[in-house]
Amino acid sequence: MKEKSILHLDLDAFFVSVERKLNSELENKPLLVGGMGDRGVVAACSYETRKFGVHSGMAMKVARQLCPQAIVIKGNAGTYTRHSHEITEIIKSKVPAFEKASVDEFYADLSGMDRFFGINQFAKELRNTIIKESGLPISFGLSQNKIVSKIATGVAKPNAEKVIQMGTEKPFLAPLPVSRIPMVGSKTFQTLLNLGIREIRTLQEMPVEMLESVLGKNGRTIWKRANGIDYSPIIPFRERKSISNERTFGRDTIDMVRLRTTLTAMTESLAYQLRRGNKLTCNVSVKIRYSDYQTYTKQAKVPYTSADHLLLPKVEELFRQLYNRRLLIRLIGVKFSGLVGGNYQINLFDDSEQMLNLYNSIDKVRNRFGEHSVMRAVSLGAKTIGRMDNPFNGEPPIVLAHRNQ
Missing domain, CATH: 1.10.150.20 (5' to 3' exonuclease, C-terminal subdomain)
Incomplete structure (x- = not known):
C-alpha cells in the first residue's frame, strides 16, 4: 500500500484562546466560556479548570461550584467565526486540498511532499505560521491516516505536535x-x-x-x-457546499401568512438536517421568484450555527429586505452554505441548558417518529417541507425542491 501522510490540526481550547488573545490579562487564569446564568451551559473551559472536573457541556452552575475561582465570559459566536475563517484562509494559502472538519479542526493530505519539501518540516512551518499570523495556539498530529493523526493531536496538546511513523x-x-x-x-x-x-x-x-x-x-x-x-x-x-430548500406555489401568492409559514417550515427543516448531519452553517440566503419569473437572491454571513431560533430571524430579515417589488410571488427558497462539521456547542453563549435539552429532546422525537412529528405552530400549514433521509451521507450540494402541480 502506498504510504500516506495525513496531518490533523486542532486549535487548543479555541474559544478560550480567542478570549485570551483579546484580553491578555486572562492568560493562565481559570476561564469558562458559555451561558452566564445558573441555567447556562459551559461551551468551553481552559485547561486550568479541567483538573477540577469541569468540561464543556456541563451546567455553568455546576462548573462554578467545582471551580469557584474561574472567570466566566459569555462569549461571542461571531468573534469565533471570524477567527475560524482567518485560520481557514491561512491553511488554504499553504495547502492545495484540505478538510475543515469543524470550526477549529482541519485535516490535510501531505502525501508525496517529501520529495519537494519534507513533510515533517512543512507541518511544523504551517503550525508556526498559523500561530504567528493568528496569535492562537494550535497542535497537530501526523501519521498515515486521519484517526491516528487525530489521536496523536490529542496526546500532543496543549500547543505541541506529535508525529507517528508508519x-x-x-x-x-x-x-x-x-x-x-x-x-x-x-x-x-x-x-x-x-x-x-x-x-x-x-x-x-x-x-x-x-x-x-x-x-x-x-x-x-x-x-x-x-x-x-x-x-x-x-x-x-469548499465554501460552496450547501443545503437548500425551495417551494414553488401552485398559484402565485402575496399571502404574507402563507409565505412566512413556508419560510419557517423550510428553515426548521434545514436546521434539523444540519444538526442531524452534525453540521453548522455560516451563510444564509433567501430567494424570491416573482410572477414575471424575475428571480432575486439576498444572503448574509452569520456566526456558525445550527439552531432554528438563531436562523429564523435572519431568514425573515432577508425576506423583508428582498421583497420590495410588491408583485405576486411564484417561488421562495432558503439556502445554508459554508457548511462545516460541528455541533451545537458554538450556540451555547446565549442559550440555557433548558434550550439545549429542548433541542436534543425535539430531535430525538423527530429521529424516531419523523421530521414533522414536532414543529412550530406557525409551520403547521406547510407539512410537505423537508424529508426524512440524512442529506449528509454524500458531499455534493443538496437541493430539496417541492412543487404543487
Missing part, C-alpha cells in the same frame, strides 16, 4: 485509554470499563467478533481504530 501506530495506541478513540463516547466507555477494558491494547488483542457481539456494528469500527486502521479520505473543503 508501522508504529499500534505501539503508540496500545497504552492509551480507550476513551481516546474517536467514537467512544461516555456510554460506550462505560460499557468497556464494565468489561474490564481500560487500555487500547486490550482491544487490539481481542477478536473483532467479540467486540461486535458487545457493541454491535460499531464494534468492528472501534476495533479497527484501536489497531490504527482507517481508510477514510480527506473531504476537500
Whole structure:
C-alpha cells in the first residue's frame, strides 16, 4: 500500500484562546466560556479548570461550584467565526486540498511532499505560521491516516505536535485509554470499563467478533481504530457546499401568512438536517421568484450555527429586505452554505441548558417518529417541507425542491 501522510490540526481550547488573545490579562487564569446564568451551559473551559472536573457541556452552575475561582465570559459566536475563517484562509494559502472538519479542526493530505519539501518540516512551518499570523495556539498530529493523526493531536496538546511513523501506530495506541478513540463516547466507555477494558491494547488483542457481539456494528469500527486502521479520505473543503430548500406555489401568492409559514417550515427543516448531519452553517440566503419569473437572491454571513431560533430571524430579515417589488410571488427558497462539521456547542453563549435539552429532546422525537412529528405552530400549514433521509451521507450540494402541480 502506498504510504500516506495525513496531518490533523486542532486549535487548543479555541474559544478560550480567542478570549485570551483579546484580553491578555486572562492568560493562565481559570476561564469558562458559555451561558452566564445558573441555567447556562459551559461551551468551553481552559485547561486550568479541567483538573477540577469541569468540561464543556456541563451546567455553568455546576462548573462554578467545582471551580469557584474561574472567570466566566459569555462569549461571542461571531468573534469565533471570524477567527475560524482567518485560520481557514491561512491553511488554504499553504495547502492545495484540505478538510475543515469543524470550526477549529482541519485535516490535510501531505502525501508525496517529501520529495519537494519534507513533510515533517512543512507541518511544523504551517503550525508556526498559523500561530504567528493568528496569535492562537494550535497542535497537530501526523501519521498515515486521519484517526491516528487525530489521536496523536490529542496526546500532543496543549500547543505541541506529535508525529507517528508508519508501522508504529499500534505501539503508540496500545497504552492509551480507550476513551481516546474517536467514537467512544461516555456510554460506550462505560460499557468497556464494565468489561474490564481500560487500555487500547486490550482491544487490539481481542477478536473483532467479540467486540461486535458487545457493541454491535460499531464494534468492528472501534476495533479497527484501536489497531490504527482507517481508510477514510480527506473531504476537500469548499465554501460552496450547501443545503437548500425551495417551494414553488401552485398559484402565485402575496399571502404574507402563507409565505412566512413556508419560510419557517423550510428553515426548521434545514436546521434539523444540519444538526442531524452534525453540521453548522455560516451563510444564509433567501430567494424570491416573482410572477414575471424575475428571480432575486439576498444572503448574509452569520456566526456558525445550527439552531432554528438563531436562523429564523435572519431568514425573515432577508425576506423583508428582498421583497420590495410588491408583485405576486411564484417561488421562495432558503439556502445554508459554508457548511462545516460541528455541533451545537458554538450556540451555547446565549442559550440555557433548558434550550439545549429542548433541542436534543425535539430531535430525538423527530429521529424516531419523523421530521414533522414536532414543529412550530406557525409551520403547521406547510407539512410537505423537508424529508426524512440524512442529506449528509454524500458531499455534493443538496437541493430539496417541492412543487404543487
